[in-house]
Amino acid sequence: MSSNKFPTPTSVVGKSVPRVDALDKVLGRAQFTADLQRNFPGLFHIKVLRSPHAHARIVKLDTSQAGKLPGVRAVVTGKDCPEKVSFRAPRILALEEVIWAGEGVAAVAAESPEIAQEAIELIQVEYEKLPAVFDAEEAMQPNPPAIVDRLLGQYRGSPQFTPEAPNVTGHFKLRAGDVEKGFAEADIILENRFSTSRISHSQLEPASCIVRAESDGGIITWTNGQGVYVIKGLISDLFGLAVGKVRVINPYQGGSFGSRLRHYVEPLATLLALKARGTVQFTYSRQEMYLAASTRLPVVTYIKTGAKKDGTIVAQQMKIIVDNGASYAAIQDGRMAASGAVCVYRIANFFMDSYGVNTNTPWAGAYRGLGTPQVAWAVECQMDMLAENLGMSPIELRRKNVLRRGEKNAYGEIIESIGVMDCLEKVAQEIKLEEPCVQEPGPWRKGKGVAMGGKQNTPRGHSEAEVLVHEDGTVEVLYSADEQGMGSETVMAQIAAEEFRIPMGQVRVRRGDTAITPYDTFSASSFTTYNTGNALRMACQDAMRQILQAATQKMEAPLDDLALVNGKIIVKGSPGMALADLFEPFSIFTPQGGASLKKGTPVRGRGVFAPTPAIPWDPQTGLTPKMWNWYQYNACGVELVVNIETGEIKILQGVFAADMGFPINPKMCEGQIEGGFGMAIGASIMEEYIYENGLMTNCSYGDYRIPTFREMPLRRNVKAIFSPDPLPEGPWGAKGIGEGTMIAVAPAIANAVYNAIGIRIKDLPLSAERVLRRIKEKEKNDQDFLHN
Amino acid sequence: MRFDFYEPTTIGECIEMLTHFGQEASLLAGGTDLLVKLRLRHIRPQAVISLGVIDELKKLERKSDGSLEIGAMKTLQEVESSNLLANEFDLVRQGAGCVSSIQVRNVATLGGNSCNASPSADTVPALIALGAEVQIVGPHGERHLVLEDFFTGPGETVLQKGEILTEFKLPAPSSHSGGTYKKYAIRGEVDISIVGVATRLTLDRNHKLQEVRIVLGGVAPTPNRVRRAEDMLVGQDPREELFEEAAQLAAEESRPISDQRATAQYRREMVKVWTRYTLQETFQKARQNHHGKG
Numbered sequence A: 001m002s003s004n005k006f007p008t009p010t011s012v013v014g015k016s017v018p019r020v021d022a023l024d025k026v027l028g029r030a031q032f033t034a035d036l037q038r039n040f041p042g043l044f045h046i047k048v049l050r051s052p053h054a055h056a057r058i059v060k061l062d063t064s065q066a067g068k069l070p071g072v073r074a075v076v077t078g079k080d081c082p083e084k085v086s087f088r089a090p091r092i093l094a095l096e097e098v099i100w101a102g103e104g105v106a107a108v109a110a111e112s113p114e115i116a117q118e119a120i121e122l123i124q125v126e127y128e129k130l131p132a133v134f135d136a137e138e139a140m141q142p143n144p145p146a147i148v149d150r151l152l153g154q155y156r157g158s159p160q161f162t163p164e165a166p167n168v169t170g171h172f173k174l175r176a177g178d179v180e181k182g183f184a185e186a187d188i189i190l191e192n193r194f195s196t197s198r199i200s201h202s203q204l205e206p207a208s209c210i211v212r213a214e215s216d217g218g219i220i221t222w223t224n225g226q227g228v229y230v231i232k233g234l235i236s237d238l239f240g241l242a243v244g245k246v247r248v249i250n251p252y253q254g255g256s257f258g259s260r261l262r263h264y265v266e267p268l269a270t271l272l273a274l275k276a277r278g279t280v281q282f283t284y285s286r287q288e289m290y291l292a293a294s295t296r297l298p299v300v301t302y303i304k305t306g307a308k309k310d311g312t313i314v315a316q317q318m319k320i321i322v323d324n325g326a327s328y329a330a331i332q333d334g335r336m337a338a339s340g341a342v343c344v345y346r347i348a349n350f351f352m353d354s355y356g357v358n359t360n361t362p363w364a365g366a367y368r369g370l371g372t373p374q375v376a377w378a379v380e381c382q383m384d385m386l387a388e389n390l391g392m393s394p395i396e397l398r399r400k401n402v403l404r405r406g407e408k409n410a411y412g413e414i415i416e417s418i419g420v421m422d423c424l425e426k427v428a429q430e431i432k433l434e435e436p437c438v439q440e441p442g443p444w445r446k447g448k449g450v451a452m453g454g455k456q457n458t459p460r461g462h463s464e465a466e467v468l469v470h471e472d473g474t475v476e477v478l479y480s481a482d483e484q485g486m487g488s489e490t491v492m493a494q495i496a497a498e499e500f501r502i503p504m505g506q507v508r509v510r511r512g513d514t515a516i517t518p519y520d521t522f523s524a525s526s527f528t529t530y531n532t533g534n535a536l537r538m539a540c541q542d543a544m545r546q547i548l549q550a551a552t553q554k555m556e557a558p559l560d561d562l563a564l565v566n567g568k569i570i571v572k573g574s575p576g577m578a579l580a581d582l583f584e585p586f587s588i589f590t591p592q593g594g595a596s597l598k599k600g601t602p603v604r605g606r607g608v609f610a611p612t613p614a615i616p617w618d619p620q621t622g623l624t625p626k627m628w629n630w631y632q633y634n635a636c637g638v639e640l641v642v643n644i645e646t647g648e649i650k651i652l653q654g655v656f657a658a659d660m661g662f663p664i665n666p667k668m669c670e671g672q673i674e675g676g677f678g679m680a681i682g683a684s685i686m687e688e689y690i691y692e693n694g695l696m697t698n699c700s701y702g703d704y705r706i707p708t709f710r711e712m713p714l715r716r717n718v719k720a721i722f723s724p725d726p727l728p729e730g731p732w733g734a735k736g737i738g739e740g741t742m743i744a745v746a747p748a749i750a751n752a753v754y755n756a757i758g759i760r761i762k763d764l765p766l767s768a769e770r771v772l773r774r775i776k777e778k779e780k781n782d783q784d785f786l787h788n
Numbered sequence B: 001m002r003f004d005f006y007e008p009t010t011i012g013e014c015i016e017m018l019t020h021f022g023q024e025a026s027l028l029a030g031g032t033d034l035l036v037k038l039r040l041r042h043i044r045p046q047a048v049i050s051l052g053v054i055d056e057l058k059k060l061e062r063k064s065d066g067s068l069e070i071g072a073m074k075t076l077q078e079v080e081s082s083n084l085l086a087n088e089f090d091l092v093r094q095g096a097g098c099v100s101s102i103q104v105r106n107v108a109t110l111g112g113n114s115c116n117a118s119p120s121a122d123t124v125p126a127l128i129a130l131g132a133e134v135q136i137v138g139p140h141g142e143r144h145l146v147l148e149d150f151f152t153g154p155g156e157t158v159l160q161k162g163e164i165l166t167e168f169k170l171p172a173p174s175s176h177s178g179g180t181y182k183k184y185a186i187r188g189e190v191d192i193s194i195v196g197v198a199t200r201l202t203l204d205r206n207h208k209l210q211e212v213r214i215v216l217g218g219v220a221p222t223p224n225r226v227r228r229a230e231d232m233l234v235g236q237d238p239r240e241e242l243f244e245e246a247a248q249l250a251a252e253e254s255r256p257i258s259d260q261r262a263t264a265q266y267r268r269e270m271v272k273v274w275t276r277y278t279l280q281e282t283f284q285k286a287r288q289n290h291h292g293k294g
C-alpha cells in the first residue's frame, strides 16, 4: 500500500516525535468537557438519586417537593425515560425495580449543583427489599437465590437467556480435538480455580457531558464519551430525533480504558436537556464513578490441564464465568475473555465453556483487555504450577507449547504475527530469572516471576479519514476516533507527515465532531492505529493522486514519474516545482471549474478502511478459520519483596516486552507499557470493591487505592522492550498495544510471590490481608504437620 | 445546604454562641474533618462557629516546671516542626507528622484531631503515652481530665453543650525515657491508620523498666492503653522475648472491628507486629537517653 514511488527511509513514522497535544496539556490549555461549561451561561446542572439497595421494588417515589424547590428546572424518573433500551448504555433510570446498589432512581436539573443536590435530598422513595444475588457462580444456577431482572435478556434479545438459567446471559463453547483422549494420554493432570476482583477503571476525568437542546428540536452534545458517531446514533435512536439534527463533539478525554465505551451520562443528560429546553451538564462524582459507571468484569476460571512428562500439553478443559453485574450492556457470553486462553498456546484438545452471568452488583464491561487479563491470570499461574510439577523451568514449558507463526490455534485460525515467545525470552534474560534472589535479614523476602499473554483484536466497524492539503503545503487531518490520552492525534499527524514528506509542524489534526470529521466507530480493541491509521494513509494517497494528476499537465510528465515531497512536486530526473504553483489564482478570464487546483481551495483526500470480517463459528464447537483479526502479545517479569509479617508486597523491578507490530512512536509505546504496568500493579495487589449487602463501602480514592508513585518501582527499574512481529496489513506493519500491557503483570507478580515465600495465591488482588492470611494458614498447617 | 458563619475572637464569646445554638452549631477548627462531614451530609448545622481568630487557643509554651501547654488551634504542621517539642516531647511530633500530607497538616489542628474522636486519630496515642491532660472550658467554667478519659466512643467525647477543648498539658517527662509512634496503613501516612501504636518506656537506675505506656489507636472504639501488657513489663529487665510477649498481650487486649480498611483479625495481627517494633525502638531510644544523660 506504500505511496512512496521513490522509496526513502521513513522520516517521521517510527520516531519518538513529541506528542502534538503535549504543549496544550502541560500548559493547562487543553480543553476537556468540564472546561466548556463556562461557555454556557444559564447552564443547568444534573444530580441523580441512587438506590442504596442491591435489589428492591420501588413502592413509592415522590418528587413533588423537589420540583417545587426554587431553581429546579426539571425532574425525571424512570417513567419519563424512553422505553427503548440500547445495549450501548445501561437503562437510564430504574422503573419498577432497582437491580444494583447505585442504580439511578430519579434525576434533577437545577440552576446550580448545590440546588440540584438539595432537590435530590427532597425526593422520597419507599423500597421493598427483594432477594439479591452477588456471586456469579450462585447466580448461574438453575434456581438462583434471585433473578437479577426478568427483563434483562428480553431487552437485549439474547437468545441464550433461558428460564432454566435466568441469570445467564450467554454461553460460548469451544470443542477442539478430543479432550478425553488427551487427558487419557497425559502423565500429569493439574486442576485449579482462579478468580479476579471487581475493579474500577479510575480514569482521572470522571464521565462528563454538556447537552444543548437547539430551537429546531435537535441537540448538540459535548462529551468525553467514546465514539462520536456511536453516540449520535444512540441518542437519535433512543429519543427518536432526526439523525441530521444530532451533533456530537468530543474534546480531549481524560482517560477511559474502556469505561466510556458505554454511554452512561449522555442519555440522561439528553432527556433532561429536552425537558428543560436548555443546556445541561452532567458530570459524575468519583463516588458515582464507582457505583454507576462501568467496572472490570470479575472472572472465575476453572482450569484443568493435562501434560506429558516432557511438558507437551495434551489437553485442557476450562470453565470461565464472567460476572456482568447488573448489566444491560453486558459482554454476553464470555467469548472475548476466553480468547485469552486460546491465543498463546498450541492446545489441540481444548474443551472450554464460558458464561456471561448477571448479578445484583455494579455493572461491568470493557476494561483494558476485555476479560483476557482475567483469564490469562489463571492460565499463566497454571503454567508455572505445571512447570513446577514437571520439574521444568517455566520458560522451557512455555517454549514447548507456545504457538508459532503459521500454526493454527484451537479455534482453527492460522496465526500471522506472534512475537510472544521472543518477548518472554527477552524478559527472562533481562530479569535474570535463572539467578536466585539474594535474601536479606528481616521480614522482607525477595522473589522473581514471569508470565506472558495475548489479546485479540476485534474486526469491527470501519474507519474513515480525510485530509485537506493546502497550497502552502500544510495538511489538516480529519478523523473521529478518540483521543483518550493514548496519543492517537500524534500517530495520525505522524502518518500524514510521513505520507506527504513534511515536518510534523505542518500537520494539524481536527478530530471528533460529527458535523466536520468523517465516520469512525470508537477507539477500542487497540485498533486506532491499525483501523484509522490505514484509512488515513488511503486519504493521503487519494489527495496525492489528485495533486499529481493536476501536475501532469503543468510538468508535462506522466503520472508515474511524479512525486510530492515536502511541498515540492518532483519529476524523475528534473528539478521539479513548488506545490503552491499548482494552485491557480482567481481570474474572471480563466475557467474556475475543471480539474485544475484553485488558490484557497484545499485538495480533499478521503480514505475508508474496514478490517476483514470474521467468519461465523459453529455454535456447537466454536471453530472457525477467522474468529478475530490479529493478536498483540506481551510478556512481563517482576522482582518483588513480600513482608512475611504484614503481607505487604513491594515491586522492585518490572521488565515488560511487547509485540505491538511496528512501533509508529516508540516513546508513546513505552508510555503504554509503563502505564499499563502501573495500572496492573493496582489490579494485582490493591484494588477491589468491598461490599456490605451489595453496597460498595470503599467508594472513594481514600479506601479504594489506585497505584501512585509510592507503589511503582523507581523509573530506572522499569524497562520496556519491543519485540515486534510486524503485521503485513498494518500501517508500516503496526498492530496495537494499549490493552496488552496489563495482561502478564498479575500472574508474573503471583509467580514471583510464590518464588519468594512458597505460597500460591489464586485470587486477586494479592492484598496484604490476603497474603498474610495465607502465610498464617501455611504456618498453621506446617505446625499441625509437625505435631501429627 | 445553608448555614450562618460566626467568627468569635475570644473563648468567652465563642462559648456564648455555642450555648445559644446548642446542638445546631458546629465548631470549625482546620475543617479537615468538619468539611468532609458537611459535604457527606452527615451533619446539617444551622451555624458554623470558627475558632480561627481566637488567639488564646494558639499558644505553645514550656512552663518552668518543664511541663508544656499546647493550644487546641496549633496546626499539626506547627506541632511537627516545633523545636519546643523536640527531644522529650518528640512523640507528639511523630504523631502529628503521621497525619496525611503537608497540605492537610498545614490546616488541621491538634485540638481537631482529638475532638473529632476518630479511633484512628494519629496524634492521640502519642499524647496519651505522654500523659496529656486536656483543659475544657464551658459555660460553667473550666475542667481538666486526662486525655484517655476524654473519649467515650467513635466520634464521641465528654464535651457537654457549650464546651470547647482549649489546650493540652503535657507533664515534664523523665529524662531516662524514650517514645515512639508507629502508624501502619496500606499507603503510609497519607492513608488512615489500620493501627497506630505509641509506646513510652522509662528506665530506672538499674536499666529496669520503671514506667511503661503502650497506647493503641484504630483497634478499639477509642484510642486506649493496654494495661495488662504495660503491667507485665514494669519492673522487668528489657528483653526481646518480653517485648514479644507484651505485643501478644496487647493484641489480645485490643478490640478491633472489621471495616473496609481491614478485618479484625488482620488488625489484631498488626497490633502484635507493630507493638513489638515500637517497643524495640523505644527501648533503644530510652537506653541512649540514659547513657547520654549519664
Ligand SMILES: Cc1cc2nc3c(=O)[nH]c(=O)nc-3n(C[C@H](O)[C@H](O)[C@H](O)COP(=O)(O)OP(=O)(O)OC[C@H]3O[C@@H](n4cnc5c(N)ncnc54)[C@H](O)[C@@H]3O)c2cc1C
Pocket: B026, B027, B028, B029, B030, B031, B032, B033, B034, B035, B036, B051, B072, B073, B098, B099, B100, B101, B104, B107, B108, B109, B110, B111, B112, B113, B114, B115, B116, B120, B121, B122, B123, B159, B163, B164, B165, B166, B189, B190, B191, B192, B193
Ligand atoms: C485527606 C485527609 C487525610 C487525613 N488523614 C488523617 C490521618 O492520616 N490521620 C489522622 O489522624 N487524621 C487524618 N485526617 C483527619 C483530620 O485531618 C484530623 O483529624 C485533623 O486533626 C482534624 O483537625 P481540624 O482542625 O481540621 O478539625 P475540624 O475538622 O475543624 O474539626 C473536627 C471536629 O472537632 C470539633 N472541634 C475542633 N476543634 C475543637 C475544639 N477546640 N473544641 C471542641 N470541638 C472542636 C469540630 O467541631 C469537628 O467536629 C485526614 C483528613 C483528610 C481530609
